[in-house]
Amino acid sequence: MRIFIRFCILFITIGIQAQGTISGNFSPAKDFKWLIAYELTPNGERYSKDTAVKDGAFSLEMPITAQAGMYRLVYAVPQDEFYIDVIYDKKEHVKFNFDLQDGLTITNSVENKWYNEYFSKITVAQDRLLEYYELGKESRKEYMAILNELKTLQATYEENHVNTIAHKFIKANRSYIPSDFENLETFLKNKKQHHFDHLAIKDPLLQSSNFLTDKFSSYVFSALPVNITTKEQLVSEVIKNLKVTAEKIVNTPLGFQVRSFHQLWKIAGANGIAEVQDYIFKNHLKKAALANKNQKLVDEIEMASRLRKGAVSPNITWEAKGKKQSLLTMEPAANYLLVFWSSTCSHCLKELPALHKELEDYENLKVIAVGLEDDAVNWKKVSATLPSFNHAIALGKWESDYAKTFGIQSTPTYFILDSEKRFLSKPESDKEVVEQLEN
The missing domain is CATH 2.60.40.1120 (Carboxypeptidase-like, regulatory domain)
Structure with missing residues (x-):
């Protein structure tokens, strides 16, 4: 029994x-x-x-x-x-x-339907409020109707879906809603002031999703004064918002901090704000990543920073006619082309001779071809057939310093630099090199 x-x-x-x-x-x-x-x-x-x-x-x-x-x-x-x-x-x-x-x-899933339905409806209502301001509307009746819709939606979904996972996101998403009419400047000021009121940053469930990192991104890059006119002002205001955000997440799990700062770093890059990227990495992301034993991410970001558009290229040296030559000290030109190739690479042996011929008439261009090689024997033979290029060699191939510095994962790899040896682009083929140099 x-x-x-x-x-x-x-x-x-x-x-x-x-x-x-x-x-x-x-x-x-x-x-x-x-x-x-x-x-x-x-x-x-x-x-x-x-x-x-x-x-x-x-x-x-x-x-x-x-x-x-x-x-x-x-x-x-x-x-x-x-x-x-x-x-x-x-x-x-x-x-x-x-x-x-x-x-x-x-x-099938009531909870997922609630979750998606709520965010769909509240986003539409929030967009209506922003549209009201953008179109310069003046109807107080319409304005109050929008506010009432926002309040009703939020209250309804919060009240009806208690004790669900979705409820945590719905409640945390409660944003600032004016009690009466506010002009745009006042609304934005109050919205920014109350941005973190309900976010529940310490909640592990919210930390796990993209919800909080998206909220941080919205605050850092969107909660800005309406009268910004210069990039310097933009950088200054974004960094102020970054400092506030960093204070909010200082005692959260390291992995969450890394994801949050990495997301902000990527958005700054997508918007061409290199100064903000550098600030995030130097003051927050690098420290958090190293504390979280994520050296790989640190290496990836440092490489991306070295190679991003507008950055001065790392130096390359070689010998020609018994004298040491250098990319950063070579004679002025309108453009410089870096080519990373190998004498054992079939694509290289096809593309480089064609490129060499195409660039013969480019008088204001300097080409530095870096051979990633196991030894110099074959490289000497092939490089001799490309006499108008400046030739450097990197023994150790993929493990060479140049391969690691420039993040070379395949050959041939091309970089076009401007007259100050700053990165302009990374063409995918010899044909793209010619097209971009012509434009």
């Missing part, structure tokens, strides 16, 4: 712990082959399960150890671009359809 009772208890326990599934359909089916599920945590992604996508369909039976929370479903590379985030609460079976053109449609 005791054995029977224990068996029943065990059976009931297993039944209670039984895990759900995440399944769905992708379209067009031919573009999807596999899917990897990661649990999102404050310190980053944690692998959960993977599966094949067959004829556009997949089904993931989640592991018994899977925790309730946000999950990232990666379906292509690079993984930080091609993914879908869903809530998995260990109760519902999550199903969805995903179309490359039409996006995501939840077909």
Whole structure:
């Protein structure tokens, strides 16, 4: 009898712990082959399960150890671009359809429907308020109607979806809503002042998703005075916002800090604000990454900073006619072209002679060709057939200092520099080199 009772208890326990599934359909089916599920945590992604996508369909039976929370479903590379985030609460079976053109449609999961429906509706209402200001409207009745819609939406979703994962995001997303009419300047000032009021930055669930990092980005790059007219002013105001944000996350998990600052660093780069990138890396991101034992990220950012558009190229040296030559001290030219190649690379042996011929008439261009080689024997023979190029050699090939400094992962690799030896572009082929030099 005791054995029977224990068996029943065990059976009931297993039944209670039984895990759900995440399944769905992708379209067009031919573009999807596999899917990897990661649990999102404050310190980053944690692998959960993977599966094949067959004829556009997949089904993931989640592991018994899977925790309730946000999950990232990666379906292509690079993984930080091609993914879908869903809530998995260990109760519902999550199903969805995903179309490359039409996006995501939840077909089964009340919680995910609530989550997506709320953010869709509140975004539309917030856009209406911004549009009111942008169009210079004056109707107080319309203004108050927009405020009432925002308040009603927020209150309704907060009240109806308590004790769900979605509720935490809905509540944290509560933003500033005026109680009466405010002009644009006053509204923006108050919106900025109250930006962090409800964000619940210490909540591990919120730290795990993109929600907080997106909120930080919005504050740092959008909560700005309306009268900015110079880049110097922009940089100054963005850095002020960065300092406020950094204070808010100082005691959060290191992995979360790294993700937050890295996101801000990338957005600054996308907007061409190198000064802000350098500030973030020097004052926050590098320290957090090293403390989190992420030397790889530090190396990647340092390399990206070296090679970004507008940065002066690292130096390259070589010998010609018994004298030491240098990129940074060579005679002036309108442009400089750096070519990283190898005498054992078939693409190089095809492209470089063609490029050499195409550039024969370019009088105000200097070409420095760096051979990534295991030895100098073949390099000497091939480089001699390209006499108008300046030739440097990097023994050690992929492990050479030049390969690491310039981040060379394949040959040939090209960089075009301006007259001050600053990076202008990174053409993909010899034909692109010629096209860009002509434009």
